[in-house]
Amino acid sequence: MRFIIFIILLIWTTVVRAESHSFPADTTKKKVTLLDPKDYVLYDTTNANKVRFDSTQIKRIKLSKNNFSEEASIYYKGYCFKVISHFIKDSVISSEPNLFNPICVSQKVIFYHNQKLLKVFDYPVKSIVQRVSNNKKMKMLEDVINYLGIIQSKKGVFVVINGYGGCNSCSYFDGIYNTNGSVLAYEYRSSYKIFGKVGDIFGLIKKLGINIKEYNQYSYSMIKIYLYPNR
Numbered sequence: 001m002r003f004i005i006f007i008i009l010l011i012w013t014t015v016v017r018a019e020s021h022s023f024p025a026d027t028t029k030k031k032v033t034l035l036d037p038k039d040y041v042l043y044d045t046t047n048a049n050k051v052r053f054d055s056t057q058i059k060r061i062k063l064s065k066n067n068f069s070e071e072a073s074i075y076y077k078g079y080c081f082k083v084i085s086h087f088i089k090d091s092v093i094s095s096e097p098n099l100f101n102p103i104c105v106s107q108k109v110i111f112y113h114n115q116k117l118l119k120v121f122d123y124p125v126k127s128i129v130q131r132v133s134n135n136k137k138m139k140m141l142e143d144v145i146n147y148l149g150i151i152q153s154k155k156g157v158f159v160v161i162n163g164y165g166g167c168n169s170c171s172y173f174d175g176i177y178n179t180n181g182s183v184l185a186y187e188y189r190s191s192y193k194i195f196g197k198v199g200d201i202f203g204l205i206k207k208l209g210i211n212i213k214e215y216n217q218y219s220y221s222m223i224k225i226y227l228y229p230n231r
Contacts, residue, residue, distance in 0.1 A: 031062040035070075041224040043149070051076070051150045051157060051221040058223070066090070072225050076150060079179055080112040081159055083123075083148050083225050090138070096130040098166035103132065104144045104226065109161065111181030119181025124196055125163065125173060125188055143171045143188065149222025151176075154209030158184070160220060165190070174201055176208075 035058045042056055054075040061069045066089050073082045084107065091101035107123040125143040132138045147162040156179075163173030175186030185199035205212055214220055 033060045033062070034058070035060055043219070043222050051152050053150070053221060056223050070225075072148060072223055074148060074150065074223060076157075078114050080110075080115075081148060081150075082110040082112070083145055084108045084110065085145070085225065088138070088140075090132045090134075092140075092166075093131050093133060093135070098128065098130060098140075098142060098170055100140065100144065100166050103138060103140045105140055107141065107145050107225075109145075109148075109181075111159075111177075111179070113180070121181075123161075123163070123173075124186070125171070126195060143173050144226045145173075146224065146226050147218060147222045148225055149218075149220050151210055151215065151220035153211075158208065158210070160215075160222070161186075162218065162222075163188070164226070171195060176201060176204060176210075 042053075054077065056072075056074050058070060058072045061071070063069060063086075068087050068089070070085050070087065071082060072085075073080055085104055086106045087102040087104055090103050092099050092103065105127075109119075109121055109123060110117070111119040123141070123143075123145055125141055127139050128142045129137050129139050143163045143165045145161055146164045147160070149160045149162075150157050151160050159177040159179060159181075161173065161175040161177065163171075165171035169191060171188060171190045173186065173188045176184045178184060183198055185201040185204040186197070187194070187201050188196040202212075205215055
């Protein structure tokens with residue numbers, strides 16, 4: 001009898017120890033696909049001091065049948081500038097103002113140097129609710145990051161983020177950051193209303209000696225983040 005009790009206690013102790021050291025299923029091991037270069041656009045500046053990336057990478061991570069993420073990265077002299085976007089495979093109906101396909105629900109910007117995390121922040125735009133293809137309402141970003149790039153100036157190089165609201169009269173986002181991820185200036189607005197602002201972006205452009213024509217014509221080195229209108 002004592003032997004049977006001893007065996008039961010031994011089994012119970014083994015189970016408890018196993019449970020205390022067990023880990024939940026690894027949900028991060030999803031299917032990752034490196035996108036073909038034809039699926040995104042890489043621009044080079046045309047001025048004499050053009051910026052050459054060490055490399056760029058855009059990878060797609062399948063989360064479920066209807067959801068996926070994309071990580072778009074620029075590597076430059078030990079730095080990595082990354083945008084992580086989360087998408088739903090659906091489209092906004094044509095009667096809504098902000099036409100997106102796929103639907104972007106969140107975007108995060110991350111700065112690294114020599115693999116050390118420097119800065120991480122959510123793309124600073126508002127979310128809206130719109131009807132999608134099945135006529136159901138869905139929450140999504142009102143404005144998505146279109147371009148991530150580096151621009152040369154008389155005082156060094158700076159990271160540029162450009163966003164777009166999905167229609168000709170919708171919002172746009174222009175932001176300039178230093179290579180450590182600190183915001184120097186940004187403006188998030190439509191043609192008639194300012195939604196968010198830090199500093200004076202065009203005053204900053206003049207102060208830094210950035211070529212205004214190059215900036216306005218998007219002729220600096222960049223990668224395209226959101227492949228509007230569909231994928």
